[in-house]
Amino acid sequence: MHNQNKISLMAHLVAGYPTQNLALKVADALIEGGASYLEIQLPFSDPSADGPVIQTACAKRLELGYSTQEGVDFIKKIHEKHPETPIFLMSYASLVYTPGIENFVTMFKEVGVKGFIIPDLPFDNDEGMRAACEKEGLTFVPVAAPSMSVDRIEKLLSYDFEFIYAALRAGITGSKTTIEKETLQFLNYFSKSPSKILGGFGIQNAEQAFQLKDFVHSIVAGSVFVKKIIQEYEKNPQDAEDKIVNATREKAKELSHTH
Amino acid sequence: MSDDGFFGRFGGKYVAEILRRPVDELEKAFNEATQNTKFLTELKLLQKNFIGRPTPLYFAENASRENGGAPIYIKMEGLAHTGAHKINNAVGQALLAKKMGKTRIIAETGAGQHGLATAAACAKLNLKCEIYMGEVDIRRQQPNVFAMEMYGAKVIAVKSGSKTLKDAINEAMRDWASNFADTHYLIGSALGPAPFPDIVRFFQSVIGQELEEQIQEQNLKVEALCACVGGGSNAIGFFSSFIEQKEIRLIGAEAGGLGPEPNHNAVRMSGTAAKDGIVHGYKSRFLLTEDGQIAQTRSISAGLDYPGIGPQLAALGSEARIEFTAITDKEALEALAFFAKYEGILFALESAHAGAIALKIAKETPKDKVVIINMSGRGDKDIFISSPVFRPNEWSVFLQSELDRLKEGLDIHDAKSLSSSPSKMES
Numbered sequence: 001m002h003n004q005n006k007i008s009l010m011a012h013l014v015a016g017y018p019t020q021n022l023a024l025k026v027a028d029a030l031i032e033g034g035a036s037y038l039e040i041q042l043p044f045s046d047p048s049a050d051g052p053v054i055q056t057a058c059a060k061r062l063e064l065g066y067s068t069q070e071g072v073d074f075i076k077k078i079h080e081k082h083p084e085t086p087i088f089l090m091s092y093a094s095l096v097y098t099p100g101i102e103n104f105v106t107m108f109k110e111v112g113v114k115g116f117i118i119p120d121l122p123f124d125n126d127e128g129m130r131a132a133c134e135k136e137g138l139t140f141v142p143v144a145a146p147s148m149s150v151d152r153i154e155k156l157l158s159y160d161f162e163f164i165y166a167a168l169r170a171g172i173t174g175s176k177t178t179i180e181k182e183t184l185q186f187l188n189y190f191s192k193s194p195s196k197i198l199g200g201f202g203i204q205n206a207e208q209a210f211q212l213k214d215f216v217h218s219i220v221a222g223s224v225f226v227k228k229i230i231q232e233y234e235k236n237p238q239d240a241e242d243k244i245v246n247a248t249r250e251k252a253k254e255l256s257h258t259h
Numbered sequence: 260m261s262d263d264g265f266f267g268r269f270g271g272k273y274v275a276e277i278l279r280r281p282v283d284e285l286e287k288a289f290n291e292a293t294q295n296t297k298f299l300t301e302l303k304l305l306q307k308n309f310i311g312r313p314t315p316l317y318f319a320e321n322a323s324r325e326n327g328g329a330p331i332y333i334k335m336e337g338l339a340h341t342g343a344h345k346i347n348n349a350v351g352q353a354l355l356a357k358k359m360g361k362t363r364i365i366a367e368t369g370a371g372q373h374g375l376a377t378a379a380a381c382a383k384l385n386l387k388c389e390i391y392m393g394e395v396d397i398r399r400q401q402p403n404v405f406a407m408e409m410y411g412a413k414v415i416a417v418k419s420g421s422k423t424l425k426d427a428i429n430e431a432m433r434d435w436a437s438n439f440a441d442t443h444y445l446i447g448s449a450l451g452p453a454p455f456p457d458i459v460r461f462f463q464s465v466i467g468q469e470l471e472e473q474i475q476e477q478n479l480k481v482e483a484l485c486a487c488v489g490g491g492s493n494a495i496g497f498f499s500s501f502i503e504q505k506e507i508r509l510i511g512a513e514a515g516g517l518g519p520e521p522n523h524n525a526v527r528m529s530g531t532a533a534k535d536g537i538v539h540g541y542k543s544r545f546l547l548t549e550d551g552q553i554a555q556t557r558s559i560s561a562g563l564d565y566p567g568i569g570p571q572l573a574a575l576g577s578e579a580r581i582e583f584t585a586i587t588d589k590e591a592l593e594a595l596a597f598f599a600k601y602e603g604i605l606f607a608l609e610s611a612h613a614g615a616i617a618l619k620i621a622k623e624t625p626k627d628k629v630v631i632i633n634m635s636g637r638g639d640k641d642i643f644i645s646s647p648v649f650r651p652n653e654w655s656v657f658l659q660s661e662l663d664r665l666k667e668g669l670d671i672h673d674a675k676s677l678s679s680s681p682s683k684m685e686s
Contacts, residue, residue, distance in 0.1 A: 044551075044552065045420065045421070045425070045552055045553045046420070046425055046426075046428075046429055046538065046539065046553060047429070048274075048275065048428075048429050048432050048433075048539070048540070049275035049277065051433065052419045052430075052433075055419045055420055055426075055429065056419050056420070058420075059419065059420040059421065062552065067550055068550040068551075093273055093537035093538075094536050094537055094538050094545075094547065094551040094552070094553070095550060095551040095552070096551070097535075097536060097537050097551065098534065098536055098547055098549070098550060098551030099549075099550065099551065119275035119276075120273045120274060120275055120537065120540065121273065121537075122272065122273065122274070122276070122279070125271060125272070125273070127537075142276075143275060143276055143277075144276055145275070145276040145277040145279070145280075147276075147277060147279070147280040147281075147436075147439075148276055148279060148280060149280060149283070152276075152279065167275075167276070167277055
């Protein structure tokens with residue numbers, strides 16, 4: 001299904017960060033660099049399942065103000081330009097629940113979102129999120145973690161999700177991940193299930209991507225991109241555009257191509 | 260007790276799976292501990308000897324006379340060790356963590372009272388302690404930072420997000436997700452994902468249990484119990500024994516801040532601004548924007564300056580068992596001055612909100628029934644906030660001269676006096 005020389009990459013970006021226009025260019029760069037999927041995070045003030053890097057990007061964007069409608073507009077533009085790249089929306093329960101779950105799903109369906117990743121909506125108490133997604137032909141992606149008990153992993157598998165997002169480190173996104181035996185053991189639980197595994201949290205380099213590729217449908221990388229964007233933009237916003245575009249494109253290339 | 264983590268439509272366990280295991284393990288350990296006689300005996304001893312329980316139920320005779328109407332009583336939680344009710348929960352959870360074999364405690368703190376209580380409990384129980392505190396809060400709550408460090412805690416400055424309480428919560432959650440094998444997250448209020456609201460209420464309910472006995476001993480007929488409500492740990496502990504005694508009114512005082520305009524207060528229950536939401540792992544009433552972003556809140560009292568409210572209190576409020584009222588900064592400061600002047604008792608700014616509503620209710624209540632305030636904390640901690648309000652010039656002169664003295668490296672005996680200031684200092 002995939003080109004043998006290519007690793008399927010889900011690349012993450014924060015909607016509207018650092019600016020709506022520059023973030024659109026980041027999306028282009030990630031796709032040009034080889035991303036097969038985009039995970040677009042709608043900024044929330046208290047992103048409890050994210051590391052400090054993504055939290056900082058979200059907070060900085062929110063300081064300037066960022067509405068859900070701006071997120072909708074952002075995704076619309078990307079989808080129109082790259083209709084072949086599936087877009088998954090990542091955010092938190094508060095932004096999903098407050099406008100009404102069905103309204104939220106419909107708003108993003110209309111601009112081309114394929115699925116939703118909402119880490120603080122547990123798969124077995126999701127406030128109707130999965131049903132709302134499926135009614136619209138979309139997919140709700142639960143987030144699994146290596147610390148889950150076997151019982152809970154089995155419960156998750158019994159729900160037959162199309163995708164499962166596997167958080168490969170016990171902790172939160174952005175810390176250094178070495179691919180250890182335990183991680184691979186955790187991934188083995190899912191190997192027999194029909195669910196497609198998105199494996200993320202902490203992937204920084206080609207070596208990690210290569211080690212993981214046979215165990216997952218797609219690797220996910222996020223904070224490695226966001227960190228570069230923050231570094232360049234906060235240093236010198238006027239001069240950052242080319243640097244950000246180059247850095248994110250090259251990193252996406254590094255992670256998505258075997259050597 | 261919650262129904263599988265829910266209180267009516269509020270509560271729940273809305274956490275990412277990375278936190279699910281520690282939360283589930285904690286739930287199991289807590290349920291066992293509350294049935295374990297040895298644990299409960301140890302807890303009782305710590306409550307008596309370390310915390311200094313029971314705290315008195317005190318008749319505020321002068322204040323009652325000046326105010327008119329029903330007699331006012333004060334449950335003196337501010338006399339508990341470290342100066343507030345926070346220690347009840349900190350000691351209880353630290354003991355529970357120890358029984359679970361944890362060696363390290365982490366906690367979030369905003370104003371610093373919970374961090375202080377946690378640091379003291381950890382010193383007492385020989386647990387390693389690290390406190391997450393927003394950089395902004397460290398700046399405005401230096402005295403508590405000093406005390407925490409004296410108790411051996413490490414205070415970690417949180418520089419992400421808005422650098423305040425909610426960011427400290429996020430940072431603590433993150434730490435817990437990575438380190439739960441040896442670490443317990445000691446949450447400070449009756450909120451967060453289940454089982455935390457049940458745990459915190461359990462350890463705070465000692466306030467209500469004592470009060471029930473004291474009411475009987477003193478043979479009082481109670482009209483109303485008044486507590487301030489931020490997250491709500493003092494209120495739920497204070498009210499816990501009386502929820503079924505429907506003849507007693509339960510009154511929650513929220514932070515009315517500067518007034519009713521949006522972002523000028525932290526009114527979740529008595530106004531119309533709040534809505535149902537899911538934040539910080541639980542469903543409750545929150546101050547949110549139309550999109551669901553957390554709205555700005557404002558209060559002179561750091562402990563009430565929070566956009567959400569514990570789920571059990573939200574449930575009791577929505578079924579009208581608890582009556583919520585907003586008390587403005589100004590009313591709270593007036594109550595603070597009133598009790599200080601007539602009773603020689605300095606309320607914490609949080610608790611002064613409860614004092615203010617009690618004064619109003621007592622006036623409308625006949626003399627044969629009493630109104631009881633939970634003074635959740637004493638006001639020593641607030642001097643950097645209340646002193647500039649009540650005596651701005653003197654305070655400014657004091658701070659300036661103290662800074663000069665430190666710069667010059669002078670001993671206090673050799674420093675120049677403050678008497679050149681325009682204040683009416685004692686001579």
